[in-house]
Amino acid sequence: MIRHFLRDDDLSPAEQSAVLDLAARMKADRFGHRPLAGPRSVAVLFDKQSLRTRFSFDVGIAELGGHPLVVDTQVTHFGRGETLGDAGRVLSRYVAAIVLRTHGDDRIAEVAEAATVPVVNALTDGFHPCQLLADLLTIREHCGGTAGRTLAYVGDAANNLSHSYLLAGATAGMHVRVAGPAGFGPDPEVLARAEKIAAGTGGSVLALTDPVEAVAGADVVATDTWTSMGQEDDGLDRLTPFLPYQVNAALLGHAAPGAVVLHCLPAHRGEEITDEVLDGPQSVVFDEAENRLHAQKALLTFLLGAAPAAPDAAAP
Ligand code: CP
Ligand code: NVA
Numbered sequence: 001m002i003r004h005f006l007r008d009d010d011l012s013p014a015e016q017s018a019v020l021d022l023a024a025r026m027k028a029d030r031f032g033h034r035p036l037a038g039p040r041s042v043a044v045l046f047d048k049q050s051l052r053t054r055f056s057f058d059v060g061i062a063e064l065g066g067h068p069l070v071v072d073t074q075v076t077h078f079g080r081g082e083t084l085g086d087a088g089r090v091l092s093r094y095v096a097a098i099v100l101r102t103h104g105d106d107r108i109a110e111v112a113e114a115a116t117v118p119v120v121n122a123l124t125d126g127f128h129p130c131q132l133l134a135d136l137l138t139i140r141e142h143c144g145g146t147a148g149r150t151l152a153y154v155g156d157a158a159n160n161l162s163h164s165y166l167l168a169g170a171t172a173g174m175h176v177r178v179a180g181p182a183g184f185g186p187d188p189e190v191l192a193r194a195e196k197i198a199a200g201t202g203g204s205v206l207a208l209t210d211p212v213e214a215v216a217g218a219d220v221v222a223t224d225t226w227t228s229m230g231q232e233d234d235g236l237d238r239l240t241p242f243l244p245y246q247v248n249a250a251l252l253g254h255a256a257p258g259a260v261v262l263h264c265l266p267a268h269r270g271e272e273i274t275d276e277v278l279d280g281p282q283s284v285v286f287d288e289a290e291n292r293l294h295a296q297k298a299l300l301t302f303l304l305g306a307a308p309a310a311p312d313a314a315a316p
Contacts, residue, residue, distance in 0.1 A: 003303045004112045004119045006105070008129040008167035009193060013201050015302070016136070016171050022307055023137050023291070023298035033297070035306035036066025040096040042300065044070045044122070047078070047102040048229045052265060053122045053130065056292040057099055064297055069095065073102075085114035092116040097300060103230055118303040120296075125230065126187075128160045131264045132168035133295035135222070138288045139174075142260045143219050147173030147202065152218035152255070154211045154245045155272050156238075158184045161224040161264060166194035166205050173201040179214035181241035211245045215254045222262040223247045223272045239271070248274040252282065260284045 004010060011019065026033055036042070044057045054070060061068035073079065078087060088111035091098050098115055100108050101122040112119040121129050136146055143149050146169075153165045157180030166186060169176035176194070178186055185207050194205040208214050215221055226242045245251075247261065261273075261283045269275050277283060301307050 002116065002118055004115075005129060005299060005303060006108055006112055006119065006121045006124075007127050008132055008164050008171060009197060010129070011171065013171050013173070013197075016133075016168070018307070018310075019133060019295070019298045019302050020137055020140060021310065022301060023133065023294045024140070025311075026297050026301075027137075027291070027294040030294075031063060033301065033308065034065030035301050035304060036061060036064040036096065039065055039067040041067040041069055041094060042097045042099060043091050043095045044068055044099040045073050045076075045078075045101070046071070046122075047073050047100075047107075048123065050101060050122070052289055052292050053101060056296055057122065060293050060297040061300070063293075064300065066096070084110040087111065088114035088119070089116070096304060118300075120299065120303070123160060125228070126160055126163055126190075127167070128164045128264065129168065130292065130296055130299065131161065132164040133299060134288055134291035135165075135262055135264070136168060136172050137291045137295050138262065138284055139172075139220055139260070141287065141291075142284050148175070149219040150175040150177070150217060150256075151220040151222060152214040153178045153222045153224075154180070154214055154247065154251070155223045155242060156180055156184050156226050156228065157186050157207065159224060159228050161222075162186050163190045165222065166190055167197065170194040170198035170201060170203045170205055173198075173203045175204045175206075177206045177208055177214040177218070179208040179211050180245065182209055184241070185209075211251060212254050215251055218255045218259055220260055220262060221247060221252060221255050224264055225266070225268055226272055227268075242272070246272060246274065247277050249276055249280075252277055258282070262288050265289055 105126040
């Protein structure tokens with residue numbers, strides 16, 4: 001069966017944990033795993049801008065022994081008549097997997113329905129699940145694990161990062177609180193799905209409007225831009241209502257002592273996060289950015305059914 005990764009809840013708790021275990025092993029032995037040797041090719045397609053996702057997939061596929069084909073879709077027939085389904089069917093004849101950053105989730109779903117190879121969401125309007133694998137790996141490294149830890153995400157709680165924190169955090173057994181201004185709360189379907197997942201993992205999810213209530217006692221404080229790609233001209237005030245949600249020293253002071261700060265980057269310094277916090281001792285954002293590489297290598301390996309046996313299983 002072909003495994004796609006379109007949303008964070010496409011991995012079960014056990015599968016998510018296995019991918020993160022593999023990511024940690026791949027980080028420790030960076031060039032020791034080459035499941036794409038041949039080389040097998042992977043298409044990495046962008047309808048939107050990127051720095052981290054573009055480079056981490058390009059470098060990661062090469063480190064797995066594969067051949068990355070990183071393409072901006074403006075130079076393809078995407079968007080000028082060729083259906084996404086036809087493109088998915090054609091690319092499946094060439095490559096081992098398709099990675100796509102695009103707008104609506106319906107667009108990546110159309111590719112996945114037609115593709116005969118795994119399709120990976122490299123960010124859509126709805127979700128950013130590869131980012132969350134990197135974030136969870138970073139939380140494991142800095143907090144000793146994920147289960148039972150409290151994560152507060154403050155800012156635009158209606159965006160892709162908020163949705164992915166809810167789903168992936170619940171899958172990892174975390175207590176996830178998201179807080180944004182009125183009118184900027186999470187999609188009720190995603191919140192309900194995260195609640196259901198959390199009921200099975202011992203985690204919990206909460207949607208709030210008070211940033212201090214969200215951050216109080218949290219082990220991890222996360223934020224993201226107040227204006228996501230494609231929202232620049234949506235006519236909403238994306239500054240004034242968000243000012244109380246800025247991650248600054250005062251807000252961070254409500255978190256648990258030693259709490260760590262995440263930001264997927266790019267950051268809008270002085271808006272959703274201050275220099276003082278982003279460059280401060282509690283920030284782990286550059287570890288987080290590095291972990292995109294290791295997490296995505298593990299994800300591709302898992303989706304291609306090429307994960308090496310865990311060390312315990314290999315023991316005599
Ligand atoms: N965090 C993230 O996805 O960054 P890019 O938009 O630069 O890929
Ligand atoms: N929410 C942001 C994340 C960027 C990595 C966006 O979609 O633009």
